[in-house]
Amino acid sequence: MSLEACAEILRRGDPDRFLAAMSAPVAARARLLPLYAFNVEVARAPWVTEEPLIAEMRLQWWLDVLDEIAEGRPVRSHEVATELAGVLDAEAARALVPLVEARRWDAYxxxxxxxxxxxxxxxxxxxxxxxxxxxxxxxxxxxxxxxxxxxxxxxxxxxxxxxxxxxxxxxxxxxxxxxxxxxxxxxxxxxxxxxxxxxxxxxxxxxxxxxxxxxxxxxxxxxxxxxxxxxxxxxxxxxxxxxxxxxxxxxxx
Structure with missing residues (x-):
């Protein structure tokens, strides 16, 4: 069900990437959906609050997820984080840190x-x-x-x-x-x-x-x-x- 949840998050939050992912072969789609859903979740994190500190906390949550994946530790239970851990290796997880950090701009x-x-x-x-x-x-x-x-x-x-x-x-x-x-x-x-x-x-x-x-x-x-x-x-x-x-x-x- 988590992959279906990722697809729904993407469909609602980023229709273009959803359509592109659905045009991919099934195996590729299963790997793109969690990554794109992660991007949606990170992108909207600063916009659900007017408080920059709360936005920072939400972004830190995703940075912690990437740390868990990069270090090979158990990843917290979450419909996107769980699926993301199945497609990212340690290097890819670390390479996504700047993506999360860039979203701090949205909070200010x-x-x-x-x-x-x-x-x-x-x-x-x-x-x-x-x-x-x-x-x-x-x-x-x-x-x-x-x-x-x-x-x-x-x-x-x-x-x-x-x-x-x-x-x-x-x-x-x-x-x-x-x-x-x-x-x-x-x-x-x-x-x-x-x-x-x-x-x-x-x-x-x-x-x-x-x-x-x-x-x-x-x-x-x-x-x-x-x-x-x-x-x-x-x-x-x-x-x-x-x-x-x-x-x-x-x-x-």
Whole structure:
């Protein structure tokens, strides 16, 4: 039942990754679902309270889970933590620590210090998750391509979240001038193109497929940066699903 619980958490909390995971072969799906559900749980931990200290405690709980996995100790009973322990090795567990720590930004209202701090935040979050996703599927190389792909995907997802983050009192962009947003989007497209040139390991394709919407979103942001602050980067539902279906049938990402 825990795997089904992970699937439901993912379906509600991250529909895109849910669809991508469900497009994967059954064996790969069983390894991706706990990892993606973990990401959902960590991502929402800072938002269930207005108290930064409580948010820190919730994030520490997940850091403790990763410590238990990394050290080979019994993992606390939890529908996601239990399944996660079955797919992560010690190295992968330690590599996910920055992902949890990056979520501390969500608990506070300070802006990013500069563009470098913003990019480091994306690398620690989406970049680490992409590399971990590939690792649980058995991929041991392709780190540079996976990091670039994770960054680009993370940037696309961040752009989509900007209006809500602003509504919640956050300052999500280091520079929200249209020309700066467009340049940031172009930098994401460069990273995505680099990942495609280098290629990801064959085992990692189901994980890479989670980025199937990235190019379209970043291209819109580059062409019409005002849509980042205003919203409006989303595809039509039929186009969104059709793009994933085509990639799944072709065995591509």
């Amino acid at each position: 209202r300070e802006p990013f210090a500069d563009a470098a701090a913003f990019e480091a935040h994306l690398a620690a979050g989406a970049g680490a998750l992409m590399r971990a996703s590939a690792r649980v599927l058995g991929a041991k190389d392709g780190t540079a391509a996976l990091s670039d792909l994770g960054f680009a995907m993370g940037l696309a997802g961040w752009f989509r979240a900007v209006p809500e983050l602003v509504a919640r009192g956050r300052q999500p962009l280091p520079d929200d001038r249209p020309e700066a947003v467009a340049e940031l989007a172009r930098s994401g497209l460069v990273r995505l193109a680099s990942a495609r040139r280098e290629g990801v390991p064959a085992q990692a394709v189901p994980a890479a497929r989670a980025a199937w919407r990235t190019r379209a979103i970043l291209s819109r942001a580059a062409a019409e940066p005002g849509r980042v602050l205003e919203g409006g980067l989303e595809d039509a539902e039929i186009a969104r699903r059709a793009g994933l279906l085509w990639r799944a049938l072709a065995g591509r990402w």
